[in-house]
Amino acid sequence: MAGEPVNVNEFQELARQSLPKMYYDYYTGGAEDQHTLKENVKSFRRIIIQPRVLVDVSKIDMSTTILGHKTSAPIMIAPTAMHKLAHHEGEVATARGAAACDVIMGLSYMSTCTVEEVASSCNAVRFFQIYVYKRRDITALMVHRAEKNGFGAIILTADTPRLGRREADIKNKMIAPQLKNFEGLISTEYVSDKGSNIEALAAGTFDASLCWKDIEWLKSITKLPILIKGVLTSEDAIKAIEVGVAGIIVSNHGARQLDYAPATISVLEEVVHAVQGKVPVFFDGGVRRGTDIFKALALGAKAVLIGRAVIYGLAAKGELGVKQVIQMLKDEFELTMALSGCCSVDDITRSHVKTEKGRFI
Numbered sequence: 001m002a003g004e005p006v007n008v009n010e011f012q013e014l015a016r017q018s019l020p021k022m023y024y025d026y027y028t029g030g031a032e033d034q035h036t037l038k039e040n041v042k043s044f045r046r047i048i049i050q051p052r053v054l055v056d057v058s059k060i061d062m063s064t065t066i067l068g069h070k071t072s073a074p075i076m077i078a079p080t081a082m083h084k085l086a087h088h089e090g091e092v093a094t095a096r097g098a099a100a101c102d103v104i105m106g107l108s109y110m111s112t113c114t115v116e117e118v119a120s121s122c123n124a125v126r127f128f129q130i131y132v133y134k135r136r137d138i139t140a141l142m143v144h145r146a147e148k149n150g151f152g153a154i155i156l157t158a159d160t161p162r163l164g165r166r167e168a169d170i171k172n173k174m175i176a177p178q179l180k181n182f183e184g185l186i187s188t189e190y191v192s193d194k195g196s197n198i199e200a201l202a203a204g205t206f207d208a209s210l211c212w213k214d215i216e217w218l219k220s221i222t223k224l225p226i227l228i229k230g231v232l233t234s235e236d237a238i239k240a241i242e243v244g245v246a247g248i249i250v251s252n253h254g255a256r257q258l259d260y261a262p263a264t265i266s267v268l269e270e271v272v273h274a275v276q277g278k279v280p281v282f283f284d285g286g287v288r289r290g291t292d293i294f295k296a297l298a299l300g301a302k303a304v305l306i307g308r309a310v311i312y313g314l315a316a317k318g319e320l321g322v323k324q325v326i327q328m329l330k331d332e333f334e335l336t337m338a339l340s341g342c343c344s345v346d347d348i349t350r351s352h353v354k355t356e357k358g359r360f361i
């Protein structure tokens, strides 16, 4: 590629050039046939934007408020694992990129920098994602560390009782490094005779018995608001509200868990209707363009989380790459707003997009 990357796909190409194959495959891949992986991106293309003209768009305000935190745009960094495999500064670089762009940083439970390192490296608003370990005491300790270090919310990932079957990781014998947060607590260096060591790590540590009643336990150990990540149906959205979560993230884990789960953008509206405005609904999966962000907001999302695109920036150029990717998405989103006749995020409505029923999934 000649010159600087001009879109997220070009950052992906730079990431491919700079990463060992094992890591690139880990970051890009999805589960099994990767049907849902392709659909996450393709389903956005089936949504058409219906712009309004002759609106004064000389000033565009992308800012919004997420769980009481003012942010420059309806964009958050999705929690994704092991950033040091992409860049030696790891999640610290990602968090600094988020801070520079004034967006919220989601830190993964499976991070390669500690919650303390990330907290002290920047002043980004930070949310901490958790998996619940069989050793609940360890998960409780992690939640307390996040709370003590000024994180603003807990994101409970609900779609991973077991790890999805990611065939590239099986073939590459994907490594499971020691995760720094757990140093001195447990070893995370699992070795599998079946291929993916990451899968062995999840099988050895994740609590597959976790269910709705356990949200009470989580609420009993933290005062932080809880977001539940991985909801794809109206039934689960209603249950989430019943157990008292502060928000819902419509997500299929970047298509890395259940293949043939729906593309997230195809079920967003169903979840939004079920929630009836009681809590904010967030969205992730397949966001590669500012137009995608606009479409998700038009279908009722409060904000979107960005997973792979941020990792591509990190792998290509470290903190600078994270900044450039977020800025690129912000610029594209702002332009989309202007060309659609929307001056603020509240101006983006359902009537700004057209979906073809039946062709969505």
Ligand code: FNR
Pocket (backbone or CB within 6 Å): 026, 027, 028, 040, 078, 079, 080, 081, 108, 109, 110, 129, 157, 229, 251, 252, 253, 254, 255, 256, 284, 285, 286, 287, 305, 306, 307, 308, 309
């Ligand atoms: C993830 N995701 C994820 N989710 C989570 O709750 N905890 C985690 O540790 C991870 N780790 C992770 C690693 C990698 C390499 C990817 C690509 C994804 C899922 C992530 O939060 C988000 O749901 C998706 O990445 C969103 O889809 P896009 O933006 O990658 O298409």
